Amino acid sequence: MAAMARTAGSRSDITGPRIRDAALRLFARHGYAAVSMRQIARAVGVQAGALYNYTPDKQSLLFDLMRDHLQELLNARAARDLPPDPDPRLEDFTRFHIRFHLERADAVFIAYMELRSLNPENFAVIEALRRDYETQLQTILRDGVEQRRFAVHDTRIAAMAVIAMLTGVNTWYRHDGRLSVAAVEDIYWDMVRKAVAVSR
Numbered sequence: 356m357a358a359m360a361r362t363a364g365s366r367s368d369i370t371g372p373r374i375r376d377a378a379l380r381l382f383a384r385h386g387y388a389a390v391s392m393r394q395i396a397r398a399v400g401v402q403a404g405a406l407y408n409y410t411p412d413k414q415s416l417l418f419d420l421m422r423d424h425l426q427e428l429l430n431a432r433a434a435r436d437l438p439p440d441p442d443p444r445l446e447d448f449t450r451f452h453i454r455f456h457l458e459r460a461d462a463v464f465i466a467y468m469e470l471r472s473l474n475p476e477n478f479a480v481i482e483a484l485r486r487d488y489e490t491q492l493q494t495i496l497r498d499g500v501e502q503r504r505f506a507v508h509d510t511r512i513a514a515m516a517v518i519a520m521l522t523g524v525n526t527w528y529r530h531d532g533r534l535s536v537a538a539v540e541d542i543y544w545d546m547v548r549k550a551v552a553v554s555r
Contacts (some may be wrong), residue, residue, distance in 0.1 A: 371409045373399050378416050383461035387417055387472040417469060424462040431455060432491060441499035448492055450540045451548050452521045457536060463525050489514055493524040495552060506552035517547055521524040 361488075377398035381390045394405040410416045435451065437444050456463045458499055466481075473481060492514040499505030508511045524539060 359529050370399065370401065370405075374401075374406060374409050375420060377414070379420055379461050379465065382417065382420070382469065383464045387413075387465075387469045414474060414477065415463070417472060419480070420462065421466050421469070421473070421481050422484065424459065424466050425481065425488070427486065428453060429487055432488070440500060441495050444495045445492075445499065445505075445547065445551070446544050447546045448495060448520075449517075449521060452518070453540050453543060455525050456522060456525055456535060457528060460525050463522065466521065489518060492517060499551065513551060517550065518551075520546070 374395060378390070378395050378458075379395060381398060392406050393403045395413075396406050399406075410419070432451065435447065437447060442468075466485075470478065470481065489511075493510045496505055496507050496510040496513055499508050500510065521543060524543065528534075528536075528539060530536075
């Protein structure tokens with residue numbers, strides 16, 4: 356398909372991020388299947404054909420949003436200076452997960468709810484990135500079990516359960532509510548600690 360002329364006055368370094376932001380917002384609000392490229396273009400203020408200067412199709416746009424979100428998550432984890440002991444590492448994971456995800460509500464919603472919308476090839480890539488993140492928590496739990504700090508029968512199931520609980524904060528938390536993010540972290544850390552029987 357031949358590249359179409361860019362809308363007058365648009366710049367790739369501005370229009371590209373605006374397209375991604377609009378798609379992220381619309382996918383999270385209406386669902387991937389219900390959003391058309393024309394709607395995205397209208398939200399950005401460009402002609403529908405101009406979108407194809409920035410993305411091959413809607414599937415690629417969804418994939419890029421999900422991949423970049425998960426890569427940002429993994430990069431943020433890799434940049435942390437983690438303590439060696441499993442107890443503080445688990446606390447760090449708990450607080451990090453809540454804080455990181457609360458700041459990216461739309462991206463989190465899409466990353467979990469639109470997996471079914473990916474084609475098999477894209478799904479495999481996203482699933483591998485998700486598994487990388489989940490494995491980090493599994494490793495913490497396994498180390499804790501080996502050191503007799505945690506009592507977990509199946510570290511994979513426990514890791515999935517903890518992540519599901521932590522991600523659930525996004526469904527109810529409001530920044531103008533009665534609890535600060537720090538208070539939510541404290542409450543959830545207490546629940547995670549008790550769930551895996553972290554010794555005091």
